[in-house]
Every structure is written in C-alpha cells, then in structure tokens.
Amino acid sequence: MFLRVLLCFVVAVSLCAAKDIGYYSAIVRVERLLLAERKMVGKVKQYISQGGQVTGDLRSYVDSYDDSWLHPPRDDPLHFAHHPVGAYLLIKRLSQKHMKGVFQQAQDLIEKPNILVELPDKEDLEMSAFALVRLQLVYNLDINSLVQGQVVMTVTSPQSAVPQHIAVTGMEPTLTLDLSDTMFIGDVACRQNDSESGILWYNFNLASADGLNSRVKALSRIASAHSKLKQHEKAFAIYREALELDPDNQILYADYDDAMRLAALGGTAADEAPAKLKASLAKSRHLCRLDVLQNVAPRRGLKCRYVRDSPDLYISPAKMEVLHRKNPRLVMYHDVISQNEARTFRSTGFPKFRRTLALDGKGRVYIDIYSVSESGSIRDKEDSFIGKMSRRVGHLTGLSTGPPHTEPMMVFNFGLGGAIQHHKDYMAEAHKYQTALDGNRMITFLIYLNEVEAGGAVVFPDLDLITPAVQNAALMIENLNKSGDNLPRSQHAGCPVLIGSKWTAIKYIREFGNEFKRPCGLTPDE
Numbered sequence: 001m002f003l004r005v006l007l008c009f010v011v012a013v014s015l016c017a018a019k020d021i022g023y024y025s026a027i028v029r030v031e032r033l034l035l036a037e038r039k040m041v042g043k044v045k046q047y048i049s050q051g052g053q054v055t056g057d058l059r060s061y062v063d064s065y066d067d068s069w070l071h072p073p074r075d076d077p078l079h080f081a082h083h084p085v086g087a088y089l090l091i092k093r094l095s096q097k098h099m100k101g102v103f104q105q106a107q108d109l110i111e112k113p114n115i116l117v118e119l120p121d122k123e124d125l126e127m128s129a130f131a132l133v134r135l136q137l138v139y140n141l142d143i144n145s146l147v148q149g150q151v152v153m154t155v156t157s158p159q160s161a162v163p164q165h166i167a168v169t170g171m172e173p174t175l176t177l178d179l180s181d182t183m184f185i186g187d188v189a190c191r192q193n194d195s196e197s198g199i200l201w202y203n204f205n206l207a208s209a210d211g212l213n214s215r216v217k218a219l220s221r222i223a224s225a226h227s228k229l230k231q232h233e234k235a236f237a238i239y240r241e242a243l244e245l246d247p248d249n250q251i252l253y254a255d256y257d258d259a260m261r262l263a264a265l266g267g268t269a270a271d272e273a274p275a276k277l278k279a280s281l282a283k284s285r286h287l288c289r290l291d292v293l294q295n296v297a298p299r300r301g302l303k304c305r306y307v308r309d310s311p312d313l314y315i316s317p318a319k320m321e322v323l324h325r326k327n328p329r330l331v332m333y334h335d336v337i338s339q340n341e342a343r344t345f346r347s348t349g350f351p352k353f354r355r356t357l358a359l360d361g362k363g364r365v366y367i368d369i370y371s372v373s374e375s376g377s378i379r380d381k382e383d384s385f386i387g388k389m390s391r392r393v394g395h396l397t398g399l400s401t402g403p404p405h406t407e408p409m410m411v412f413n414f415g416l417g418g419a420i421q422h423h424k425d426y427m428a429e430a431h432k433y434q435t436a437l438d439g440n441r442m443i444t445f446l447i448y449l450n451e452v453e454a455g456g457a458v459v460f461p462d463l464d465l466i467t468p469a470v471q472n473a474a475l476m477i478e479n480l481n482k483s484g485d486n487l488p489r490s491q492h493a494g495c496p497v498l499i500g501s502k503w504t505a506i507k508y509i510r511e512f513g514n515e516f517k518r519p520c521g522l523t524p525d526e
C-alpha cells in the first residue's frame with residue numbers, strides 16, 4: 001500500500017470547514033479558531049467593562065476563559081494552537097453543544113463582528129484526542145507529564161536500565177487534562193483499534209482514581225481493552241479484581257462470565273502485521289524520536305558544495321548537501337526560497353485546501369486517519385508565482401518542470417499529530433495506467449515552507465536516515481534510477497508534528513520529457 005496525493009478542487013476562502021475536512025486536519029485551521037475565539041472574548045470583555053449587559057451563559061464563558069490564552073507569550077502568539085494539549089483543549093471547549101449559542105450571543109453584541117466561524121464538532125474532538133494517542137505512541141511521551149501540559153519523552157538506552165525523561169517543553173499550568181479527558185482519550189484509542197494505547201491511558205485513570213466507582217470503571221475499561229486484544233486470561237483476572245471491589249455490579253458479572261469462558265478456550269491474538277512492516281515501523285519511530293532529541297551526529301562522508309547546474313544559477317549558485325549518494329540519491333538544497341516566498345506559498349495554497357486523500361493498492365480512494373493533512377493543487381498557469389517556483393525547481397534539478405512533465409504544485413499543511421505513513425512516491429505496477437501518458441514519478445522535490453518546533457522530519461527506515469524539516473530548504477528524492485526502474489529504498493515516512501505547524505510544497509517530476517536531460521547510464525543499475 002502506498003500513499004498518493006490526489007488533485008484538490010477549488011474552495012472558497014472561509015473558516016467554515018467543509019464536510020471532508022475538520023479543525024484537526026490542518027493546524028492552520030486551529031490557529032484561526034484560536035484567534036477567532038481570542039478576538040471574540042476580547043471584544044465581549046471590553047463590552048462588559050463599558051457597562052454592557054450579557055446573558056448568564058456568555059458571562060460564564062468569558063469569566064472561565066483563562067487570561068493566559070488572551071495574552072500568550074510574545075514570541076509565539078499561536079502557542080496554544082501549536083501545543084498538542086492546547087489544541088485538544090481548544091477544540092474540546094468550543095465543540096460543546098452550548099457554545100454555538102454563546103458565540104451567537106457574542107456576535108450579536110458586536111456591531112461589526114467579522115469573526116464568523118464554524119465551531120468544531122464531535123469528530124474534531126475525537127480526532128484531536130486520537131492525535132494525542134498517536135503522538136504519545138510515536139514519541140514515547142510520558143502520560144503523567146502530558147496531562148500537566150508538559151511534553152516529556154521517555155528514553156531508554158542499552159547503557160542504563162533506568163529510563164530517562166527528557167523535557168521537550170516546559171510546564172504549562174493552563175494546559176491540564178482531567179480524568180474525564182484521559183478516559184475519553186483511552187476510549188478513542190480503543191474505538192480506533194489501538195487498544196494497547198487505550199490501556200496506557202486507562203492505567204493513568206486507575207493510578208489516579210480517588211474513589212471506588214472511578215477505580216471500578218477504569219478496571220472495567222482495561223479488561224475490555226484486553227478482551228479486544230484477545231488477551232482473555234488478563235481480561236478475566238482484571239474483571240475479577242473489579243468484582244471484588246463492586247460485587248453487586250451485574251454488568252461486570254456478564255463481562256466476567258464472557259472473559260472466563262473465552263479464557264477457558266485458550267488462544268491468543270494472532271499478530272497479522274508482517275514482520276518486515278513491524279520492523280520498518282519500529283525503525284521509523286526510533287528515527288522520529290532521534291530527530292526530536294537532536295542528538296544525531298552528522299553522517300560520515302557528508303558533502304556540501306555550491307552548484308551551478310543551470311545558467312540561472314551562475315550568479316547565485318545553489319547550496320547543495322548530499323545526504324545519500326545513490327539508490328536512491330537524496331539531496332538537500334538550502335535557501336531555495338525566501339521568507340516572503342514561503343508566506344506567498346502558504347497564502348496561495350490555503351484557499352484550495354481539501355483533506356489529503358490516499359490511494360490503496362487497488363486504486364480505491366480513502367481517508368487515512370493516520371496521515372492527517374490538507375492540501376491544495378495549483379497549476380503553473382493558474383498563478384504566476386507558482387509558475388516561477390516550478391521553473392526554479394527546474395533550474396535546481398536541471399529537468400523539465402513545466403506541463404506535462406510534472407504534476408501541479410501541491411501545498412500542504414499538516415493536522416494535529418499530522419504524519420505520513422510509509423510510502424513510495426513512484427507508481428506501483430498496479431497503477432501503470434496512470435503513468436502511460438507522462439511516465440512514472442522520477443523525482444520528488446519537497447520544499448519546507450516554515451520552521452517546525454519539534455517533529456515533522458522525513459525518515460528513510462531502509463537507509464537509517466533522518467532528514468529534518470529545514471525552513472526554506474528543499475529535499476530532492478530520487479524515486480527511479482536512470483533506466484526507469486523503481487528504487488524501493490526510497491520508501492519514506494513523515495514524522496508526526498509534535499509541536500508547531502508544518503507547511504510544505506511538493507513538485508513531482510515525471511519521466512517523459514526528461515529523457516535527454518536525465519539519460520540512461522552505461523549500466524542497468526545507474
């Protein structure tokens with residue numbers, strides 16, 4: 001299975017989310033939601049201070065709004081949208097049923113509201129909770145710290161049996177999850193078929209339980225999760241522990257009997273994941289963690305130099321860093337765009353955003369709940385700036401980048417815990433019909449449009465290689481060799497964004513039209 005970004009349709013510039021997108025699917029939407037709420041609260045507080053009268057619900061909402069959200073750190077006005085717990089709490093607060101009426105009341109008080117916003121819904125809340133599950137799993141986050149708003153990675157090493165805790169962020173007293181949040185997150189993990197993560201979150205509730213009922217509830221959830229994993233003996237033992245605390249609970253008795261019957265039958269869950277895939281996933285997670293820890297030494301043999309592969313680069317040569325020499329060749333070009341150009345990329349792409357879709361091995365389109373992002377497709381003729389950027393890609397690579405030799409430029413913004421699963425950018429045999437006219441995807445040219453505070457690297461598990469998200473730089477991935485044969489070791493994955501927002505632009509360069517600019521070598525493996 002591999003991912004393939006599909007072309008997107010034009011949408012209107014609006015804060016209102018369409019049916020196929022949500023606030024969780026792009027951090028830029030969370031940012032705008034945060035700013036809309038902050039502006040609304042500020043105006044209502046000003047109205048009250050001037051003697052205005054408001055309803056009880058609106059006053060309660062404004063009074064409960066923490067002033068630290070109204071006055072964020074000066075160096076990061078979007079701090080709470082970029083923090084995973086902050087984003088979850090924002091969506092949780094505004095997805096409550098009564099908030100629609102509260103916002104309507106607030107807008108009615110303002111002569112020129114200009115703050116029209118579609119509030120998040122139940123799906124946004126559930127998927128933002130699942131983002132915390134995904135981040136905890138990939139980065140091995142300490143749940144006890146996370147519920148206090150602190151992002152702390154648990155690191156084990158062969159030299160020490162005692163795990164180390166390394167803080168990525170400081171303590172955030174305003175970002176606190178309560179026991180109802182952690183129970184909800186565990187429930188979401190189980191609904192999304194990740195019962196192992198669900199057990200971790202339920203165990204936090206069990207350890208923090210302050211009464212008989214909350215302890216029984218946590219034990220029941222843990223036992224149910226073990227049952228889903230077909231670990232019936234564990235489930236039976238935990239149900240028995242819960243019944244010892246609450247012997248009159250008839251529902252528990254029924255679940256206990258089922259677990260006892262299944263445990264007597266024996267058997268454990270069959271691990272259906274291929275060993276190679278499991279090893280690749282484990283390797284990718286390891287590389288993602290190393291990227292955040294920033295303890296990866298430069299690779300031996302790394303070469304950096306100025307290049308002039310095009311007449312347009314004679315005055316201002318490209319800064320090229322060779323990350324991997326061949327099979328596949330990976331190159332990082334530094335400073336390929338300016339800050340202003342990066343902003344133009346983002347503002348040009350956002351109006352066209354739709355949820356990024358995936359294509360499975362049989363050509364069927366689906367939404368991947370793990371690969372969370374939105375994207376917009378822009379043809380060179382639609383926008384002069386995009387045409388200019390496509391030509392610049394051609395100058396750097398020495399290839400033809402105008403239609404029909406390339407696909408339209410794609411602009412992406414990743415969502416909460418946004419990642420891209422393992423994939424190869426070239427078309428597999430099952431999709432040869434898609435390459436009949438333009439050839440296969442020969443080169444991937446990935447431009448980083450902003451700085452990511454933590455996470456968001458692209459990792460190559462087969463090469464044991466991390467390519468961090470470097471602002472204004474571009475990563476060139478060779479997907480095919482010169483003879484047109486696929487390069488399976490080009491398989492890569494995008495690490496989840498742990499803190500911050502990740503914007504990228506991608507240009508896929510096809511084979512046809514580039515035969516003489518990238519001719520075959522003297523040997524088949526070139």
